[in-house]
Amino acid sequence: MIYKNIVARCFYLTVLIFILGIIINYGVDFVRIDSISDSIKEHELRTESFSVETSFLETVGGNNCDVLDRNMRDLTKELRDVGSKLGSYSGFSWFNRNDFDYLKRKYFLLELRLYSLVLDLNNECAHPYAVALFFYKIDDAASENQGFVLDSLGNRYPDKLLVLSFDKDYKDEPLVSFLINQYNISDAPITIIDKNRFEGYVSEAQLTKSIDYWLNYPDPYSDNYDFNYTINAIGVNVSELSGLIEDEKFIDSWAKADAKLAVARMTGNRSMICDALPLYDRAISENTGEAKAILYETVSSLGCGRNRQAFLLEAAKVWRSLGVEWRADLIEGLAGRHLVSLKVSPYHIVPQNYTKSWNQIVIGRSEINIDKSDVIVTQVDRVERDWLGAQLNQSPYGSGVLTTFSERLKYNSSELSEEIGWHEGGRLSQMLFTNASHYPAVGALAVLKDGKWYAPDDTGAFRFEVPFDKIMYPTTRFLREDIALLIDTHGMNMIVEQSIRNNATAVIACCDHPGKIAAAKYMSDKGIDVVCFPDKYAYLALGNNVNIVGSPPVDIEGDSVVLGNRPMALHRDERIVVVNGSETPYALWYYQTPANFMSALNDVSGNGLDLHYVQLSDFNTMYLAVQKAEELNSSTIAARVFDSQDYNDLKSWLLQSSENRVILFHSSPYPYGIKLFNEFPFQTSFDDPNPIFRI
Numbered sequence: 001m002i003y004k005n006i007v008a009r010c011f012y013l014t015v016l017i018f019i020l021g022i023i024i025n026y027g028v029d030f031v032r033i034d035s036i037s038d039s040i041k042e043h044e045l046r047t048e049s050f051s052v053e054t055s056f057l058e059t060v061g062g063n064n065c066d067v068l069d070r071n072m073r074d075l076t077k078e079l080r081d082v083g084s085k086l087g088s089y090s091g092f093s094w095f096n097r098n099d100f101d102y103l104k105r106k107y108f109l110l111e112l113r114l115y116s117l118v119l120d121l122n123n124e125c126a127h128p129y130a131v132a133l134f135f136y137k138i139d140d141a142a143s144e145n146q147g148f149v150l151d152s153l154g155n156r157y158p159d160k161l162l163v164l165s166f167d168k169d170y171k172d173e174p175l176v177s178f179l180i181n182q183y184n185i186s187d188a189p190i191t192i193i194d195k196n197r198f199e200g201y202v203s204e205a206q207l208t209k210s211i212d213y214w215l216n217y218p219d220p221y222s223d224n225y226d227f228n229y230t231i232n233a234i235g236v237n238v239s240e241l242s243g244l245i246e247d248e249k250f251i252d253s254w255a256k257a258d259a260k261l262a263v264a265r266m267t268g269n270r271s272m273i274c275d276a277l278p279l280y281d282r283a284i285s286e287n288t289g290e291a292k293a294i295l296y297e298t299v300s301s302l303g304c305g306r307n308r309q310a311f312l313l314e315a316a317k318v319w320r321s322l323g324v325e326w327r328a329d330l331i332e333g334l335a336g337r338h339l340v341s342l343k344v345s346p347y348h349i350v351p352q353n354y355t356k357s358w359n360q361i362v363i364g365r366s367e368i369n370i371d372k373s374d375v376i377v378t379q380v381d382r383v384e385r386d387w388l389g390a391q392l393n394q395s396p397y398g399s400g401v402l403t404t405f406s407e408r409l410k411y412n413s414s415e416l417s418e419e420i421g422w423h424e425g426g427r428l429s430q431m432l433f434t435n436a437s438h439y440p441a442v443g444a445l446a447v448l449k450d451g452k453w454y455a456p457d458d459t460g461a462f463r464f465e466v467p468f469d470k471i472m473y474p475t476t477r478f479l480r481e482d483i484a485l486l487i488d489t490h491g492m493n494m495i496v497e498q499s500i501r502n503n504a505t506a507v508i509a510c511c512d513h514p515g516k517i518a519a520a521k522y523m524s525d526k527g528i529d530v531v532c533f534p535d536k537y538a539y540l541a542l543g544n545n546v547n548i549v550g551s552p553p554v555d556i557e558g559d560s561v562v563l564g565n566r567p568m569a570l571h572r573d574e575r576i577v578v579v580n581g582s583e584t585p586y587a588l589w590y591y592q593t594p595a596n597f598m599s600a601l602n603d604v605s606g607n608g609l610d611l612h613y614v615q616l617s618d619f620n621t622m623y624l625a626v627q628k629a630e631e632l633n634s635s636t637i638a639a640r641v642f643d644s645q646d647y648n649d650l651k652s653w654l655l656q657s658s659e660n661r662v663i664l665f666h667s668s669p670y671p672y673g674i675k676l677f678n679e680f681p682f683q684t685s686f687d688d689p690n691p692i693f694r695i
Helices: 002-060 064-090 097-125 141-156 174-182 204-215 229-234 238-246 253-267 270-286 289-301 308-321 325-334 423-434 496-501 514-525 588-604 623-632 644-656 671-679
Strands: 130-136 161-167 190-193 196-199 360-363 367-370 375-378 437-440 444-449 452-456 462-466 477-480 483-486 506-509 529-532 548-550 554-557 560-564 568-571 575-581 610-616 636-639 661-664 684-686 692-694
Touching: 097 130, 097 161, 097 174, 130 141, 130 204, 141 161, 141 204, 161 174, 190 204, 196 204, 238 253, 253 270, 270 289, 289 308, 289 477, 289 483, 308 325, 325 477, 375 423, 423 506, 423 554, 423 560, 444 462, 452 496, 452 514, 462 514, 496 514, 506 514, 514 529, 514 548, 575 588, 575 623, 588 610, 588 636, 610 623, 623 636, 623 644, 636 644, 644 661, 644 671, 661 671, 671 684
Parallel strands: 130 161, 375 437, 375 506, 506 529, 529 548, 575 610, 575 636, 636 661, 661 684
Antiparallel strands: 130 190, 190 196, 360 568, 360 692, 367 560, 444 452, 444 483, 452 462, 477 483, 554 560
């Protein structure tokens, strides 16, 4: 009997203790839930404050990067504390499971919200925070150990690392499921830092190496761009070209640095980009004014652990001292001082119709005169430098003007005709004997909008479209993924702001893109004389009353140079043979220039010309146009001269009769085009967008 009483008492005592434990655990659950809820509320309030503060600064102006630095340590610490409490408390909860699941969901949402904020600000602050996404399994030893490693790293990099942890099996929040599917998480633990994926347990040393590389990542905004785009399109051997660039004899530190940058990008050697930074530092000390500002921007763009904000602010200070307020404001915005505001307003040009009757069209009457009083602004590419021809041996502000370019690597001396020279550099060298002033337009900005790039006008509005291949020069810097800094400028579209700011009286650049001739029209409207040597799209300026000449002859008259002034009359219903070109092989499309112009001229004049097109499907086939002219008994050919074969075919035809004439398009950039102009001054004309209509 006594034994039974003892057993009964023990049973009741056990039940009482069990019930008491349940009651205590139930009460403790509420305390735990309240503790976690308070932590989440505090974190929500701080996150909301952070978000409101950044939004407010975007409106009124301020430094979002400073806000990020000021808040991130507390935000990440609070988030880790909440995660730690959830992990330890929820495992012991007998009751209120739904409440803990609700708090867990709120915690994950807080993580995702902070993740979004950091990604947005990283774009403006040059990746100041690495983000580690940690996917774990509950009750998994490897996940738990990996969590300890990440906690240690979070304490080691309190101002540089954000660790976000997610239960890989959590299904209640769609955004978490989306993230898990996006990263293809099927097992755990998995840690993702930038583009590096670590599966299973990974040591602290391994993750430290990855974090350090990310924080010092070279050229952070260029990852999605292919700097061999143009090289591959042309068919140049990357190894040979990069070797030639490395073997150059460099004149200055800027040139050495740019060569390293170009080769690094062409060969994929990112560490070489960081090697270029000491050379850029030296170049900063060697330069002043605009050049110094562009070099500060350069260093800010290349990562490698440099203080992006500091270099941007130095650049902005220089721009402001030069009176370039719009650029100073933009650069300060990139430094996080205020919201970056980009005004993109594309500028276009179309031919204008001539509505009156006519019997004769005179082309080639336009002329531009250059003398010692002129200020000539040019593009950099094919004037100061030529990366595609392995000529990066001087800074873009160098004093030497090049006259041969990539052609020098493949043509013999006869075809090369160095004494005449090629492209914009060759023609500029003919003008500089006048002692006219010359300034290269260096460091244009371009922004990406709806898949197209645009360069600015003189007010900082981005208006002139830039073709993608010109963005993809290996010397281009990226201040942001959608903001390019163009060092080796190429085209009228890239030189507008610098030309107007430097009070240019004449500009020389390429016009083989609609955005380039639109820029030419804009500068012409500002009273600047515009010389388009490559002139494929000059026809868009027809009838716009512009100070533009396309691929003109270059005549020296005393102490000055005359560009143009080769009048030629075309009669109504006159048979004219017009050269056209196919899209392949590469660059044959420039033979389309005569067809573009003559077709547009016929359209705006009411279709009074009798045009007969000859399609060229390969180089060295100009004889087909001559044959067509002879067949039709035509005395006028609209053509392009590129090489000696084009020159010889047309020269033979011109020699047959003084009545035979050639209108030359896209020809004066080339030695044999200049030769034909010089040898037949009374039988040649050029791409003149200002035709004169006569009764």
